[in-house]
Amino acid sequence: MIRVTILGTAGASPTKQRNLTSVALAYDGDVVLFDCGEGTQMQILKYGVNSSRIRAIFISHAHGDHVIGLAGLVRTLALNGRKEPLKVFAPRGSEGVVRNLIEFDKAALTYPIEIKGVQKGLIYEGKDFTVSAFKLDHTISSYGYVFKINNKRRFMGDKAKRLGIYGEMFSILQKRGSIRLGKRTIRLTDVTTISLGKKVVYASDTRPTSSTANAARGADMLIHESTYADAESGLARDRGHSTAYEAAMIAKKAKAKKLELIHFSARYKSASGLETEARKVFPNSVAAKDGDVIDL
Ligand SMILES: [Zn+2]
Numbered sequence: 381m382i383r384v385t386i387l388g389t390a391g392a393s394p395t396k397q398r399n400l401t402s403v404a405l406a407y408d409g410d411v412v413l414f415d416c417g418e419g420t421q422m423q424i425l426k427y428g429v430n431s432s433r434i435r436a437i438f439i440s441h442a443h444g445d446h447v448i449g450l451a452g453l454v455r456t457l458a459l460n461g462r463k464e465p466l467k468v469f470a471p472r473g474s475e476g477v478v479r480n481l482i483e484f485d486k487a488a489l490t491y492p493i494e495i496k497g498v499q500k501g502l503i504y505e506g507k508d509f510t511v512s513a514f515k516l517d518h519t520i521s522s523y524g525y526v527f528k529i530n531n532k533r534r535f536m537g538d539k540a541k542r543l544g545i546y547g548e549m550f551s552i553l554q555k556r557g558s559i560r561l562g563k564r565t566i567r568l569t570d571v572t573t574i575s576l577g578k579k580v581v582y583a584s585d586t587r588p589t590s591s592t593a594n595a596a597r598g599a600d601m602l603i604h605e606s607t608y609a610d611a612e613s614g615l616a617r618d619r620g621h622s623t624a625y626e627a628a629m630i631a632k633k634a635k636a637k638k639l640e641l642i643h644f645s646a647r648y649k650s651a652s653g654l655e656t657e658a659r660k661v662f663p664n665s666v667a668a669k670d671g672d673v674i675d676l
């Protein structure tokens with residue numbers, strides 16, 4: 381099970397209800413963060429994310445509302461006595477911004493931090509999952525991320541039994557890919573199916589772009605920025621953002637199962653109007669709220 385905790389849903393500046401952007405994913409004892417806006421460490425405490433389990437932080441781009449929270453979080457982890465290394469990913473060319481936030485006051489950190497420049501493709505392999513990056517379309521270099529649990533091969537018990545496979549034959553089949561039974565050859569593919577691992581895609585900040593639709597193909601959840609309502613579509617275009625309608629069009633194109641809208645302009649006291657606009661195109665759309673927890 382993947383647990384998605386929405387830590388912050390504000391774009392550019394916070395409101396009383398919304399902290400700046402960050403999303404935590406927990407899976408099988410590991411936690412990763414997507415973006416780390418100012419105040420993320422408070423949200424982590426408030427919404428019960430286990431910060432000692434954070435293995436990696438993926439920064440979409442070096443705008444302050446997505447990255448400033450790193451400064452406080454890395455220091456608190458040190459005060460908690462962390463020893464385990466932390467990886468921080470940010471678009472290639474913006475590693476210096478991340479380094480400054482980590483090193484500006486020469487704070488004594490108790491653990492190594494590895495800063496990695498991101499380009500598109502596979503960038504991180506966990507125990508049983510991967511994270512890959514894809515290009516977004518914003519005013520500066522910005523990347524979206526795909527969190528994907530590895531596909532698993534499963535034996536079809538009944539069929540294997542019918543064909544006379546039992547006991548240690550399963551492990552031989554798995555190792556060699558086939559097994560001879562009398563005159564017959566049974567292949568691994570004859571008695572197994574592939575179950576597809578779940579996929580969560582994070583895209584903020586960005587204009588609607590086909591690279592997101594491609595990355596989010598069949599995703600269990602697409603988390604997409606939705607800074608503006610339709611009435612402000614001109615602003616969205618000028619400032620490299622998306623409207624709720626545009627985010628919903630991407631979810632529809634990708635045939636995603638669920639759309640979570642985040643990164644709302646402070647001009648909207650409630651994001652429910654944006655949710656309504658998105659649902660006209662993609663019914664399974666939700667305007668995320670800080671503290672929302674979704675299990676997939
Ligand atoms: Zn932003």
Ligand SMILES: [Zn+2]
Pocket residue numbers: 441443518585
């Ligand atoms: Zn931005």
